[in-house]
Amino acid sequence: MAEMLVVALALGLGGCATSSTRADLGSGPSYDVGPLTVLVLPPDKVAWECGYPTATGCYQADQHRIVTVPDPYVLIHEFKHYFEGPWHSPLANVPAAAKH
Numbered sequence: 001m002a003e004m005l006v007v008a009l010a011l012g013l014g015g016c017a018t019s020s021t022r023a024d025l026g027s028g029p030s031y032d033v034g035p036l037t038v039l040v041l042p043p044d045k046v047a048w049e050c051g052y053p054t055a056t057g058c059y060q061a062d063q064h065r066i067v068t069v070p071d072p073y074v075l076i077h078e079f080k081h082y083f084e085g086p087w088h089s090p091l092a093n094v095p096a097a098a099k100h
Helices: 002-014 043-050 072-083
Strands: 017-021 029-033 036-040 057-060 065-068
Touching: 043 057, 043 065, 057 072, 065 072
Parallel strands: 036 065
Antiparallel strands: 017 029, 029 036, 057 065
8 A cells, every 4th residue: 555655656746657676676666757766665675775774765866766665754755855956965864973
């Protein structure tokens, strides 16, 4: 059910989306939404892809990619980072102690 909501949001926000399976990541579909690729993965895969053990999602600006668990609130949050444009900092979600 939640994955269907994620797909509906992707279609609604992007106007047109295509889907494919990413065999290299093991499980979870990917969706092309305009210039972005949205990967919907299980929590352990998201944490690995995002490089942070408790991550539920991340926006990877350099790869034009959103990685998310199948949760519409996480997806919307990550789209927010995309829409932030040049003000988006890749260190925005890193704890302050790790930035120094």
